[in-house]
Amino acid sequence: MLTLKCPYCGVHADETELHPGSEAHLKRYGPGSSDDEFEGYLFMRENPKGVHFERWRHVYGCGKWFLAARDTNTLEVFGTYSAQTTEPPQEIKEAITAKRPGWSWREFQ
Amino acid sequence: MSEAVSVMNGAERGTSIRVRDAGLQGMITLRGDLSAAKLKSAVKAATGHAVPKAREIAFADGKGVAWMSPDELLLLVPYGEADAAVASLEAALAGTHSLAVNVSDARAFFAVEGASARDVIAKIAPVDMHPDSFGPGELRRTRMAQAAAAFWMSDAETIHVICFRSVGQYMFDLLATSAETGAVEAF
Numbered sequence: 154m155l156t157l158k159c160p161y162c163g164v165h166a167d168e169t170e171l172h173p174g175s176e177a178h179l180k181r182y183g184p185g186s187s188d189d190e191f192e193g194y195l196f197m198r199e200n201p202k203g204v205h206f207e208r209w210r211h212v213y214g215c216g217k218w219f220l221a222a223r224d225t226n227t228l229e230v231f232g233t234y235s236a237q238t239t240e241p242p243q244e245i246k247e248a249i250t251a252k253r254p255g256w257s258w259r260e261f262q
Numbered sequence: 263m264s265e266a267v268s269v270m271n272g273a274e275r276g277t278s279i280r281v282r283d284a285g286l287q288g289m290i291t292l293r294g295d296l297s298a299a300k301l302k303s304a305v306k307a308a309t310g311h312a313v314p315k316a317r318e319i320a321f322a323d324g325k326g327v328a329w330m331s332p333d334e335l336l337l338l339v340p341y342g343e344a345d346a347a348v349a350s351l352e353a354a355l356a357g358t359h360s361l362a363v364n365v366s367d368a369r370a371f372f373a374v375e376g377a378s379a380r381d382v383i384a385k386i387a388p389v390d391m392h393p394d395s396f397g398p399g400e401l402r403r404t405r406m407a408q409a410a411a412a413f414w415m416s417d418a419e420t421i422h423v424i425c426f427r428s429v430g431q432y433m434f435d436l437l438a439t440s441a442e443t444g445a446v447e448a449f
């Protein structure tokens with residue numbers, strides 16, 4: 154069972170209290186972008202076995218969207234953080250590095 | 263004017279653990295900047311209580327205020343006073359980014375009473391109901407089986423449950439069924 158701490162209300166929420174929202178840190182490409190950029194935004198996902206960044210919504214709780222860093226292979230959670238950011242905070246990156254030295258995910262490492 | 267009736271019209275079930283329709287309760291959803299002085303004084307005027315800390319509730323004699331999210335409160339007032347309270351809130355908060363809505367008729371309100379009240383909730387919600395983890399003064403928004411709900415304890419043997427009125431019958435039956443099978447003796 155996956156348990157994530159909601160950074161907005163502080164509840165340690167069981168997976169069944171949450172709604173998944175796919176990959177985090179997608180950059181939106183709209184009108185004026187190239188076909189490759191738009192295709193990447195719509196369809197290209199990391200889908201890794203290992204370190205991953207995701208969006209989750211505390212749907213049965215405070216209702217807020219937040220972001221989570223975890224390992225898709227072991228279900229280990231490295232941390233959760235505000236959705237009002239375009240990249241993982243330093244302390245999240247450090248928490249991952251402590252457990253998975255040399256990790257990388259898209260442009261982050 | 264039609265006569266207002268609560269979702270289960272005062273129904274009760276159980277003996278050692280009692281589940282009952284707690285009747286009509288005025289409820290107002292208030293959204294805005296919870297740290298703003300104007301909002302704080304408007305909440306105090308409407309309920310007699312200060313804005314609570316995260317995940318907490320203050321409730322006494324039919325009036326209260328619960329923290330629902332970083333920008334949302336639930337104000338509890340007597341059923342007949344909700345519209346007037348909304349009007350006062352709107353006047354006090356005019357010009358600020360805020361919203362007050364009377365949601366009394368969109369909600370159901372139940373009470374679970376008895377020594378094993380904690381067990382009734384523990385069986386149907388993904389919440390640690392051990393006294394070290396949850397107690398009076400806290401409010402928890404969660405799911406109960408398949409329906410969204412919020413609950414708080416007014417004392418060690420009394421739990422109040424709020425949910426959408428559209429799932430009121432489901433929630434009443436769910437609580438009653440959980441109560442019927444008694445304690446899990448986990449606490």
Ligand SMILES: [Zn+2]
Binds near residue numbers: 160162214
């Ligand atoms: Zn939350």
